[in-house]
Amino acid sequence: MKGHQTTYLGLFDEPKGDRPRITGIEIPIIQRDYAQGRADDETTAIRRRFARMLVRAAYGAAGVPQGGVGLDFVYGGVHVRKRDAHEHHLLEPLDGQQRLTTLFLLHWYVASRAGVLDRDAEWLQFSYATRPSARYFAAALREHPLPNEAGMPSAWITDQPWYLYPWQDDPTIASMLVMLDAIHDAALEIAATAEADAAVAWARLRDRAAPKIWFHFLPVADLGRGEDLYLKMNSRGKALTKFEVFKADLEDALTSVLAPTQHQHVIRNFDGAWTDLFWEYEKASRKAAAAAEEAGVRPPPKVTVDGAFMRYIGFLIEVCEWRDRETGRRWSDKEQQHERTLEERARLALVGRGTDDQRAASNRDFFLHAFDTWCQKGEHPTAVFDQLFRVGDVGTGPLPLLVSAAPDLVGICVSSENGLTLPEMLLLYAVLLARQPGREPSKSDLHRRLRTLRNLVESAVIQRKRMPDYLPTVESLVVDGVLDEKQQSFNADWAADQVRVWGLIDQSSAEVRDAVHGLEDHSMVRGRLLSFDLDAATLPRRAATFALVAVPELRDLFGAALLTYGDYSRDVGWESRKRQLGSSELEESWREILTIGSRESMTRVRGPLMELLDDVEARLTAGPTSARDVLTKISLDWCAERESRSHFDWRYYLVRYPGARSKVGQGFYHGEYDAADGGFGYAGLHILHGSHYSAYFSDALLLAAWTDGGLSDVASKPQWYRVNTGMAVRQATVKCAEDGFSVQVPDDADAEIRAAVARVREVYRTSDDGRVLVKQRRSGAGRPIDSEDRVQLCIRLVRDLAGQQPDHATRR
Structure with missing residues (x-):
């Protein structure tokens, strides 16, 4: 096979040498549907980048490579068919049908806008053998140019009488409509007047001497081997990764705002030093996985170079958004929780409105520094962070990180499935700031400033919505050593x-x-x-x-x-x-x-x-x-x-009895409290076994009696959810009152428990309504204070109700 460099229009020129004649293109039935209009995030990013690149090449916008845009190889054979007494030399592409379809749509759009669409032109003889509907749709486009006043192509086309209702179910047609809209959007970015600019674009597309969009056409002579060749060619490599798509888009976007030397620096380092940086993490990940497999334990998260790039860049772009105070920029539709792609966010952060956008220029400097600082000084992040931080521990040396899993914050960023926490983001941002050329603090100053930042953020509730406020404080602290409590955000x-x-x-x-x-x-x-x-x-x-x-x-x-x-x-x-x-x-x-x-x-x-x-x-x-x-x-x-x-207040009971102290909860108590009157009272002094009111409660004093009196054999644990059930002793219920304990029995209680309650009321001091009273005395004008240990009284009371007949120390 011999390749021929050509353009889309050049395919239909009079052939030279051994290149076959072509008078039309027909996508063979073995090909899949046109897929560049799919709605998933990865395809959308590829489509937008591809459409923008092609349109800029056609319209002559800045940033297009000097030699034009090359689209690799198009393979296919030419099949001769007779129709209407004429021979048609149809190119049947085995590889490149997606690109050829996009080029057909681009030329139809530009020719329509320029007013030069000729229905008899051979380049318009484009058809699909996969489905009749796709074939008829392509034929309809030949007959109907897009008016300049039409607006969005898909809306105009689907509103025409010649657009057939069944076409809406054809995935190829749906994708073609989406691509036309993407071409239209890209054209609007650079075309001031549709018709005039389209005329220029059409002239550029017709230029064979200095082609603006070109590819290599490789004719396949033996069409009998076409399907075998198709299968081999479509399994010859892997699809582009998300990072490869992102990298191409970013390199393209930065063309318009970086000096040529800087742009070459980015391109060279994406495939060189920056890749080497993350390759070290991938190698470490592979070693850790092998060690985990040998030990029979769960392996750590897998790290790949591409994944590490995307995670680190995601962190940097989010920092740029905070620096710009544009936290909502990440959303294309916040109500629907639709985020912009990272490509879009990177363009907004690093390119912005172009070379005059100072915020974007500052972000670009930060972005490049965040990579170059680990490469130009020959210091891998792992070694740097091992000198700065350690996990836990106290004493001199590296600063302990109290809530991080590892000292290497870059390593956490590129390997953690959940990413960096907000405090870790602030600490990593601080380290990057401290490594800026000409602004590096001394080692002792850096240690103090990072320690102060750690103190402020590691135990605080750091809110994502306030990150734009935190970043200036971090910069002032780390770079200038200034922490003005009146002009800071923590x-x-x-x-x-x-x-x-x-x-x-x-x-x-x-x-x-x-x-x-x-x-x-x-x-x-x-x-x-x-x-x-x-x-x-x-x-x-x-x-x-x-x-x-x-x-x-x-x-x-x-x-x-x-x-x-x-x-x-x-x-x-x-x-x-x-x-x-x-x-x-x-x-x-x-x-x-x-x-x-x-x-x-x-x-x-x-x-x-x-x-x-x-x-x-x-x-x-x-x-x-x-x-x-x-x-x-x-x-x-x-x-x-x-x-x-004989002074028994609430503090005495909590100090004297471990059962009254909070264990499984956050230490929360609930009850009547008056600091001027001694603090908590006795009734309703409840332990909350959790951090919120949907957790279980216990009466602290009843729990002390149950735990320290060993009452589990005769009474239920005083623990409840929502409704205070006290402590059950057979059919009786004991609850704590301010002056003693209430003892309640249901109306249908058996004679044995009724007799036990009656005996209690004879033996213990009780109120008129039957409460068992604890001895108390007043301390000044405050609430009465127990003058006997009510926990011990409760223990005796419960055992008496249970029929164990204790030696009563308290009698009527």
């Missing part, structure tokens, strides 16, 4: 405290700095020291003591001991009826207790915490003992003092 109280911490470190010793960093790195604090006095004289000692007692295995004892120094509960709503104390198991509740609020509001927890730490330190210094023993002794001593004067 929590103002937290930012102000970070400035205070800077001042403390600058005026203190390395010991104080290390103590500050140790506290900031603690998982219960995560960067915010609002619950600690910023006192250089005491901070190192208190930080060391905090590290001893704030550990998971001591969390329950730590919470009990802290409550002995004061009511540190946090108001979380419902007119202070819902409050939070530290959970015995969930660290997150402690992080909320210790870090949410302002320095002023944190007085409620800072005072008790500092006193507790000083007490623990003093007891540890006094003699050989352990942190566990010290915390236990603090609670026991405090409870003994309360017992010595």
Whole structure:
């Protein structure tokens, strides 16, 4: 086979040499339908790029390669048929039918607009053998040029009387209509006057000497082998990947706004240094997969060069949209949740309105820097991030990331199925800013600024809609070292405290700095020291003591001991009826207790915490003992003092009885609360076993009696959903009241339980309506305070109702 370079119109010229004569094109029945008008995202992106490229070449727009647009090879044989006493030399393409169909539509559109459509021209003898409807539609186009005033081609065509209703079900016709609209849209981008510009375009399409759109035609001599050759040719390679489509579109788009040297830099590096960068991640992914297979465990997410490119570019384009404060630009229809393709978003971010668009120019600089910084300095991201960050841990060295799976944020970006979290995006953006030539901070300054940023974002609720506000603050912090609490976008109280911490470190010793960093790195604090006095004289000692007692295995004892120094509960709503104390198991509740609020509001927890730490330190210094023993002794001593004067308030019960403390929930309690009147009352002091009101509840004091009194053999666990069911003892129900306990039995209760209740009312002090009363006394003008331990009273009461006849200490 010998190839011939030609154009679409040139196919129909008088042949030279051994090239066969062609007077028409017929797509053979072995070919598939015309598919470039499909609606899926990948085909849409390819179609728009292809149509734009062809139209720009035809109309002479900027950015077209000097040698014109080449469309590779078109294979096919020429079959001679006799019709109406004439010989027709029909090209039957085996490969290239999609391109030939698009070229037919382009020439029909331009010729129509230019007013030169000749129905007898051989190039219009274009037909489909696949379906009669497609063949008739192509013939109808020959007869009906598109008027200049028609507007969108598909709307005009489908409104014509010659357009047959059954045609709407032909996928080839549907695709041809979509492609015509894409050609029309591309023409409108560059054509000021349709007819005049179309005339120029038609002249360019007719130019054989300097072809603007060309391909190589390879005639197949042996048509008997056509179908075999077709099958081989259509399985010879893979389809273009999404990245290859994106890359071609981006390279094309950047032609109009980059200098030639910059444009060549992009093209060269997409296939060179930038690919090498992500190839390292693909190699690492393959090794990890092989190791996982050998170990018989689930392999990590697979990383490919193309996938890594798309994920990293997706991150960069989203950053550009935030920099432009155009968060809605990613949506083509937000209400319908239709996003623009990444190609479209990249054009808007990096090209914008052209060379005069300063925002787009700034985005291009950032985009190129985000790739080149890892290549020009010869530093792979993995090595760079290993020097900057580490996962967890405390102490000197790389900054601990408290919520990330790995220190390499680029690696997370290109490999994670869920992508970067918003805090990780801000940290990666910060690192990219810090690597800008001429703006690099010193190593120590960078460490401080990244630490401050981590402190502000890792435990915060970062909102995507506010990312445009965060980015300028990140740049000011990382590049200029400035954090103005009044002119920044993060929590103002937290930012102000970070400035205070800077001042403390600058005026203190390395010991104080290390103590500050140790506290900031603690998982219960995560960067915010609002619950600690910023006192250089005491901070190192208190930080060391905090590290001893704030550990998971001591969390329950730590919470009990802290409550002995004061009511540190946090108001979380419902007119202070819902409050939070530290959970015995969930660290997150402690992080909320210790870090949410302002320095002023944190007085409620800072005072008790500092006193507790000083007490623990003093007891540890006094003699050989352990942190566990010290915390236990603090609670026991405090409870003994309360017992010595018969003072049993809600804090006593929570310190004395582990069963009254929150474990599986977030530490939320619900009940009547009045800080001026001693805090919580006794009735309805409920533990919420979760983070919201759809979780289960328990009465804290009943649960203490059930748990610590070992009542599981005689009573149901006092836990309910929505409706308070108290604690069931046979057919009776016990509930906590402000002055004691109510005991209720249904009307149809059996004689045995009725007798037990009657016996209780004879033995215990009861009210007129039958409540079992606990001894109380008033403390000033406040609410009455228990003067006997109601949990022990409840234990005796339940066992008495169960018929176990305890030795009553409380009688009428």
